[in-house]
Amino acid sequence: MVATPASPASPASPASSKAPVTARPLHAAPVPVARPSAADMLSVAEPVFEIADLEVYYGKFRAVRNVNMTIRKHQITAFIGPSGCGKTTVLRCMNRMNDLVAGARVGGTLRYHGVDLYDPQVSATEVRRRIGMVFQKPNPFPKSIYDNVAYGPRLSGIRDRAKLDEIVETSLRAAALWDEVKDRLRDSALGMSGGQQQRLCIARTVAVEPEVVLMDEPCSALDPIATARIEELMRELVSRFTIVIVTHNMQQAARVSDTTAFFTAELDPSADRRCGLLVEFGATSKLFSNPQDERTENYITGRFG
């Protein structure tokens, strides 16, 4: 499927555009469901994000344009493309992290379960509790391993010791880290290796039970073994979460993702600067074996980028 301006998210029926303001389905708790078989999932799974004509500005500079896509539940969606094509920018819009950048502005619509994420009534804090993020560089807090994982649950008011212990254990298990750290939960997280720190960051994100986990090049600072562990982890986690991953590594996208979005950067005639745009969006197997757009084909075959 080649992205065209009028693709998936546009059926803006009166119901879906009106309902969010009053009903606020943002408060609905994410319910884990069994994963349907890979074949029927691609088009059948419930849409989580519907993005239409998204564009992002930093001050006067337009960083990315023409982003149209539908991200579905319990899938791994990979964003690939050369540097400066706006992958990370789009990802950071999806949980309002771009709010923290002075001068960042968003155009078009970005709906999360039908709610416009940039509606003035939507609280960025509420959004981020449902849509977690793992960053490029492992960034554990300078606290103990336990307190790193317990930080999110404590934010939502969980004080009960036994409950916290349980959350910490299940989260660390989910991140395949429990066996390595169970005897030193009180040690500083800064004493861990890079790969362990990144898995701790995943555990910390998982601990708040988000519905979506956004990953911004989570393996770029890790060695191949740590990378393999995290990829394996992503395949396990996708049964509980919806995952969006930005990666520079095409093999990684091909290995782990169900759906792939290819971005590129082209000269923006109006600003005389390069501006990112979405070129192609579709099932990973199809995008890599039979790309519809020449630019995609050039990139994945290594003729460009």
Place this chain on the structure above:
Amino acid sequence: MSLAPVTSAIDLAAKPSWRSVKNSIASGLMAAAVLAVATPLVLVLASVIAKGAGVAFHDFPDFFTETVPIVSRRAGPGMGPAILGTLLVTGVATLIAVPLGILGAIYLHEYGARQRFARIVRFMAMVMTGVPSVVMGLFVYVTWTLTFGYSAFGGALALACLMLPVVIGTTEQMLKLVPDHLREASFALGAGKARTILSIVVPAALPGIVSGALLAVARAAGETAPLMFAVGAATAYNGHVFGGANTALSVQIFGNATSSFAAAQDRAWGAALTLLMLTFLVTLVARIVTARVQSKR
């Protein structure tokens, strides 16, 4: 396994070069600078201990508990009221200046950022660092002491004014050193701004903030001029913060050292040593407490 000795054509031995000469010169200069800085420090410390220890520890602990003799030519202890006075004045000043300074710095760095108001406040704080302590004493004398009379609190006000810009400056520097990716990590977990600052940013900057506060406390503890205006020079114990003239070690050092009687001059040396020990003790305790808090998290 050992390697058989061979004669090689490759010579890896260090060779005399202009670079190594420059290196020696620079190292020598640095060593000289350290020596130049350390010499007066050691000399001051040595002379205070040499002349003060005999006085301060004679008939221990009389010097630290007895009141100041009213007739200053009489020999004998002590500095008890001055120790209490210094603790009161500096303690109250710390209670005023440290929380205010830390909160102010948090506002300046985390909320005000580049706004006009924050810039003005930051500039004024910088200017305040340069105000001589005498001027601060005069200010408190006019605004407080003339109305309410001598008291420990007046001195504390003057010292707090002196400490505030130091605390604000160092705290803001420390907050600047907290990397943004920690703030981002906290926001990404759904934490609000206040929560992020309290749970992540301030704890990460805490050792530096404590250092800054200690620097301010140590500097304030030795201030003399503002206390002479606001606190007075009592000779008896006065535990009241708001009522009546009090005294302080620095004030006693000044008064006794400028006296023409040998007994008073001896007491000044004793008081100087006491003040040094007090500052050292406070610094030590604060460091230990911070280390404890750090390792607990």
